Amino acid sequence: MTPNFNIDRPKVSDEEIHKHKNFDELVKQFKQQSIQKAKLDNSWWKNKKVRYSSVIAGTVVICTITYLALFNSNQKQNTNDKIITQSNPAPAPHKKFISPPSNKLSIPYSTYTISNTKGGEIKHSTASTIKIPKKSFVDKNGKDVIGDVTIEYREFQDKGDIIASGIPMNYDSSGIKLNLESAGMFDIQGSQNGEAVFIKPGSNLEVELASANNENRFNQYYLDTIQKNWTYLKKDQLLNPKEIMAITSEVRHSGMDGKENQKKLELLKNVVTVIIPKRLDSVKIVYTNKVSSLPKAKEPLKPSQPTGKPTFYIDGSQEEFPELAAFDKVIFEVGDENKNYTKSMHDVTWSDVKVSEGPLKGKNYLLTLTYRSRVEKLIVYPVLSGADFEKAHKKYEQKFLEYKSLAEKRTADEKKIMAEMEAKQKIYLAEIDKNNRAIEALSRQRDLNTLNNSFSGMNNATRAMRVFSISKFGIYNSDCPHTLPEGIIMSPQFSLNENGKIILPDLVYLVDHTGNLVFNYASAQISNIRYNPASINSFVVFIKNKMYLCDKNSFTRGLSKNSKFSVTELPESADNLPDFKKTLEI
Amino acid sequence: MSFQLMAINPHYHHTSDQLNEELLIIEAAKLNPERFAPLYDKYYKQIFNYLYQRMEDKDSAFDITGQVFLKALINLNTYQFKGVPFASWLYRIAYNEMMQLFRSQKDKRAVNADIGDLRFICEENEEPFFEEYIPVIKRLILQLDNDDLQMVEMRFFEKRPFKEIAEILDITEVNAKVRMYRIIEKLKKSLSKLKI
Numbered sequence: 160m161t162p163n164f165n166i167d168r169p170k171v172s173d174e175e176i177h178k179h180k181n182f183d184e185l186v187k188q189f190k191q192q193s194i195q196k197a198k199l200d201n202s203w204w205k206n207k208k209v210r211y212s213s214v215i216a217g218t219v220v221i222c223t224i225t226y227l228a229l230f231n232s233n234q235k236q237n238t239n240d241k242i243i244t245q246s247n248p249a250p251a252p253h254k255k256f257i258s259p260p261s262n263k264l265s266i267p268y269s270t271y272t273i274s275n276t277k278g279g280e281i282k283h284s285t286a287s288t289i290k291i292p293k294k295s296f297v298d299k300n301g302k303d304v305i306g307d308v309t310i311e312y313r314e315f316q317d318k319g320d321i322i323a324s325g326i327p328m329n330y331d332s333s334g335i336k337l338n339l340e341s342a343g344m345f346d347i348q349g350s351q352n353g354e355a356v357f358i359k360p361g362s363n364l365e366v367e368l369a370s371a372n373n374e375n376r377f378n379q380y381y382l383d384t385i386q387k388n389w390t391y392l393k394k395d396q397l398l399n400p401k402e403i404m405a406i407t408s409e410v411r412h413s414g415m416d417g418k419e420n421q422k423k424l425e426l427l428k429n430v431v432t433v434i435i436p437k438r439l440d441s442v443k444i445v446y447t448n449k450v451s452s453l454p455k456a457k458e459p460l461k462p463s464q465p466t467g468k469p470t471f472y473i474d475g476s477q478e479e480f481p482e483l484a485a486f487d488k489v490i491f492e493v494g495d496e497n498k499n500y501t502k503s504m505h506d507v508t509w510s511d512v513k514v515s516e517g518p519l520k521g522k523n524y525l526l527t528l529t530y531r532s533r534v535e536k537l538i539v540y541p542v543l544s545g546a547d548f549e550k551a552h553k554k555y556e557q558k559f560l561e562y563k564s565l566a567e568k569r570t571a572d573e574k575k576i577m578a579e580m581e582a583k584q585k586i587y588l589a590e591i592d593k594n595n596r597a598i599e600a601l602s603r604q605r606d607l608n609t610l611n612n613s614f615s616g617m618n619n620a621t622r623a624m625r626v627f628s629i630s631k632f633g634i635y636n637s638d639c640p641h642t643l644p645e646g647i648i649m650s651p652q653f654s655l656n657e658n659g660k661i662i663l664p665d666l667v668y669l670v671d672h673t674g675n676l677v678f679n680y681a682s683a684q685i686s687n688i689r690y691n692p693a694s695i696n697s698f699v700v701f702i703k704n705k706m707y708l709c710d711k712n713s714f715t716r717g718l719s720k721n722s723k724f725s726v727t728e729l730p731e732s733a734d735n736l737p738d739f740k741k742t743l744e745i
Numbered sequence: 746m747s748f749q750l751m752a753i754n755p756h757y758h759h760t761s762d763q764l765n766e767e768l769l770i771i772e773a774a775k776l777n778p779e780r781f782a783p784l785y786d787k788y789y790k791q792i793f794n795y796l797y798q799r800m801e802d803k804d805s806a807f808d809i810t811g812q813v814f815l816k817a818l819i820n821l822n823t824y825q826f827k828g829v830p831f832a833s834w835l836y837r838i839a840y841n842e843m844m845q846l847f848r849s850q851k852d853k854r855a856v857n858a859d860i861g862d863l864r865f866i867c868e869e870n871e872e873p874f875f876e877e878y879i880p881v882i883k884r885l886i887l888q889l890d891n892d893d894l895q896m897v898e899m900r901f902f903e904k905r906p907f908k909e910i911a912e913i914l915d916i917t918e919v920n921a922k923v924r925m926y927r928i929i930e931k932l933k934k935s936l937s938k939l940k941i
Binding site for chain 1: 803
C-alpha cells in the first residue's frame with residue numbers, strides 16, 4: 160500500500176505529548192504482564208508434573224505448599240522493597256521516599272558474582288567484606304537458587320555520599336523526631352538474571368563495614384521503605400584493631416593518585432572533544448576544497464528542432480547565455496506548461512524583452528515580455544531548424560565528447576579524494592573510540608580512588624570495622640540518633656550571589672561540619688529551620704537538577720544579614736561526586 | 746558527493762559520562778522497574794515524534810509509544826550496552842512495533858515533510874527548487890523501498906547526523922554514508938530528468 164505523503168502537517172504540542180505520559184500506568188501494565196507470565200509458567204510446570212507422575216507430584220505439591228506457607232509467614236516480617244515491587248501493583252513507596260536530589264551525583268553499585276552452591280567472601284574496594292555462607296539465596300518461591308547470584312553493593316561514608324544518595328536521615332523514635340549521624344551506611348541487593356533473590360531464613364550474610372569512625376556510640380539500623388522509617392536492629396559491634404589492620408592491609412589501591420588521574424582525564428577529554436574534532440573538520444575542509452577545485456564539466460546543450468509550437472526569435476540571446484553561443488539563429492519555442500500563452504501575444508510590440516534562467520537550468524528559459532504595465536512570463540525552449548540545426552548538432556556532438564571525458568575524469572578524481580578523506584577520518588574516529596574507552600576506565604577508577612582515599616587516608620587508630628548480620632537485602636546504617644539542632648530558628652532566604660536574584664529551593668540540606676550530620680528540609684519546611692550556632696554549618700540547595708552552595712563563610716555572613724544567604728551555582732565541572740565533595744569542603 | 750554538515754542533536758547525542766549515567770539507570774531498572782522513570786521521561790517525546798512522523802493517526806502513535814516503553818521494560822534484561830545511547834534500542838523497538846501495526850492494517854504508513862525539507866533534498870542534490878517540483882519529488886520519495894525511505898526521513902526530514910543514523914540502524918557510519926550516497930545518486934538522476 161502506498162503511504163500518504165503529507166506536507167506541513169501541524170505538529171503535536173509538547174503539552175499534548177506530556178498529557179499522554181503516564182509512568183505509573185506503564186509500571187502497572189508491566190507488573191500485570193509479569194504476573195500473567197508467572198501464572199503461565201506455573202501451569203506449564205503443573206501439567207508436566209501431572210503427566211509424569213501424579214502420585215509423586217501430589218506429595219511434592221503438599222510439601223511445597225507447607226514449606227511456602229511457613230516461609231511466607233517469616234517473609235512477611237522481613238518484607239523488603241523488592242518483594243513489594245513484585246506483588247503490589249500500587250506505586251512503590253520508596254520511589255518518593257528515597258529521592259536523590261540530582262541525577263548527576265549517582266553513586267554506582269559495585270557488582271560481584273558469587274556461586275550460591277559454594278558461597279564465598281567479597282572484598283569491597285573500601286576494605287569492607289561481605290561473607291556469604293553456601294546456599295544462602297532462595298528465589299521468590301523459596302527454592303534454592305541454582306548457579307551464580309549477582310550481588311550489588313555500594314557504600315555511603317560521608318556527608319557528600321549521604322546528600323547524593325537521597326536517603327532520608329530523619330528518624331522517628333516513638334513520636335520523637337531525631338536525625339541520624341552516620342558512621343557508615345551500605346546498600347546491598349541480590350539478583351539472578353534480573354530476578355530478585357532473597358536471603359534464606361537462618362542463612363544470614365555477614366557484612367563487615369569499613370568505617371571512618373572508631374567510636375563505640377553507634378547502633379545498627381535497617382531502612383524500612385514501607386514504614387518510611389529506620390528500624391533499630393542492635394548496638395553496633397566493632398572488630399578489634401588487630402583484625403582491622405589485617406583486613407585493611409589487603410585493600411589494593413591503584414598506582415595513580417587522584418591528581419594524576421584527573422589530569423589524564425582532562426587531557427583525554429580535550430583530545431576527544433576539541434583536538435580530534437578540529438582535525439576532522441580540517442580534513443573535511445581540505446578535501447572538500449580539493450573536490451570543488453576540480454575542473455567542472457558543463458554539459459553542452461543538445462539542439463532541438465521545432466515541434467510546431469509557437470516560437471519567438473530574440474536577438475542577442477546567444478551573448479547573454481554562453482550555452483546558446485554554439486547555435487546560430489536560435490529561436491525559442493513556447494512550452495506546453497504556459498497556460499497564459501495566447502496567439503495575440505505575437506501582435507503586441509513589446510517594449511522590453513528579457514531572457515532569464517528557467518526552472519530547468521540550461522534546458523529552458525524564462526521569457527519576460529513587458530508592454531507598459533502588462534508583464535507576461537513564458538517558459539521557452541531553444542530550437543533550431545534546417546541547416547542551422549545540422550550545423551549545431553555537429554558542434555554539439557564534438558562538445559559532448561569533450562564533456563563526457565572531462566566528467567568521467569572528474570568523477571574518478573572526486574571518488575579518489577573522498578576515499579582518501581574517509582580513510583583519514585576513520586583513523587581519527589578510531590582514535591576517539593579508543594580515548595572514550597580510556598576516559599570511561601579512568602572515571603570508574605576516579606570514583607573508586609575517592610572511596611579508597613577517604614578510608615586509607617586515616618590512621619589505624621581511627622579505622623573501624625562494624626559487623627552486620629543481615630537477613631534481607633536493603634539499606635543498613637551504623638548510626639547515632641541526634642535531636643534536631645537545638646538553638647536558633649531561622650527562616651532563610653536564598654539569593655544567587657551577593658545582591659542577586661532570590662531563588663526558591665525545592666530541597667535544602669543543612670550540613671553540620673562538626674559531625675557526619677546532614678539535615679534535609681523539603682520546600683514546605685524551609686521557613687522553619689533550626690541550627691546550632693556552636694557548630695560550623697553550610698547549606699546545599701537544590702532547584703530541580705541544579706545545585707547551589709552556601710559555604711561555611713557565606714553561612715556566617717548570611718546569619719549576620721537576617722538569614723539572607725548568598726548561594727553560588729556549582730559549576731558543570733562539579734557534576735561528579737568527587738568534585739562535589741571537594742566543593743562542599745567535605 | 747557533498748554532504749551538508751548537520752549540528753549534533755543534543756537530545757540524542759551523549760557524552761561518555763551521560764552514557765555511564767544511563768547505564769547505571771538501566772542496571773538499576775533491571776532490578777526495580779520504578780527506576781526506569783528517568784529514561785521514560787527522557788525519551789517519551791523523542792519516540793512519539795519518531796512514530797508520528799511515520800504514521801497517519803495520532804492516537805495510534807500515542808498507543809504505540811506506550812507499547813514501545815512496555816516492551817523495553819519487559820525485555821530490559823536482554824538489553825546489551827554497545828556504547829551508544831539507549832534511545833537507539835528504543836528506536837528499533839519503535840520501528841518494529843510500527844511495522845507490525847501496518848501489517849495488521851490498523852494504521853497506514855505516512856510520510857511527513859515540510860516544504861523546507863523538500864528544498865533541502867534539491868539542495869543536497871545540487872538542483873534548484875521550484876514549487877512545481879513538489880508532486881514529482883513526492884512521487885520519487887514514495888517510490889523508494891522501505892530501507893531507503895527510512896534513510897531519507899532520518900537524513901532530510903529529521904536532520905539527523907550520520908553517526909546517529911548509523912547507531913539507530915545498527916550499521917557503521919561509513920555504511921550509512923555509502924547508502925545515503927547511493928540514494929542521493931538515485932534521486933539526482935531522477936531530479937535531473939525533471940519535467941514539469
